[in-house]
Amino acid sequence: MWISFLVWLSSALMPFILLYIIGFGLLAGRPVFDDFLAGAKKGMGTTAEIFPTLAGLFVAVGALRASGFLDFLGQVLEGPAAFFHFPHELIPISLLRLVSNSAATGLMLDLFKEQGPDSPLGIGASLLLSSTETVFYCFSLYFGSLGIRKTRYAMAGALFATAVGIFVSVWMSGRMA
Numbered sequence: 001m002w003i004s005f006l007v008w009l010s011s012a013l014m015p016f017i018l019l020y021i022i023g024f025g026l027l028a029g030r031p032v033f034d035d036f037l038a039g040a041k042k043g044m045g046t047t048a049e050i051f052p053t054l055a056g057l058f059v060a061v062g063a064l065r066a067s068g069f070l071d072f073l074g075q076v077l078e079g080p081a082a083f084f085h086f087p088h089e090l091i092p093i094s095l096l097r098l099v100s101n102s103a104a105t106g107l108m109l110d111l112f113k114e115q116g117p118d119s120p121l122g123i124g125a126s127l128l129l130s131s132t133e134t135v136f137y138c139f140s141l142y143f144g145s146l147g148i149r150k151t152r153y154a155m156a157g158a159l160f161a162t163a164v165g166i167f168v169s170v171w172m173s174g175r176m177a
Contacts (some may be wrong), residue, residue: 021144046145061103062101065109077091086167087121090128092107093125093128097129098162105129108126127169127172127173128166133162135155135159138158
């Protein structure tokens with residue numbers, strides 16, 4: 001019953017929001033279509049500004065994945081990971097998650113094919129992706145588009161929060177096994 005209500009609500013919510021925004025703009029006497037065009041133009045400018053950063057990130061992630069460097073790094077960090085009871089199969093996923101969600105999802109799907117989604121490693125990878133953030137991607141995109149160079153404690157805080165998310169997800173997946 002709840003699922004069918006949520007499906008109906010999500011189907012009804014988007015048209016309601018669009019009608020609300022257009023209606024509010026018209027009642028306020030705003031030129032709604034002109035405002036839409038101005039926003040779209042500004043969005044295209046922002047996209048053009050951040051495109052080189054995104055292209056660089058995609059090329060770097062593709063090179064790391066294709067070269068086998070992530071597998072090598074996973075083997076190098078296998079000893080320290082074992083000390084912390086961290087599965088070495090999750091090392092490449094957790095490192096790539098800092099840069100690219102789609103690449104980390106691809107690695108997770110490869111892990112699902114090998115281990116299964118209901119295995120402790122599959123559950124750990126799922127929890128890991130849902131409890132961490134693409135820190136370097138967000139910093140390069142958001143701070144870069146605003147021209148912020150001094151991030152103060154934001155990077156340290158984001159990396160600490162991601163590390164906590166990684167270790168808690170591995171701990172939770174071990175508890176669920």
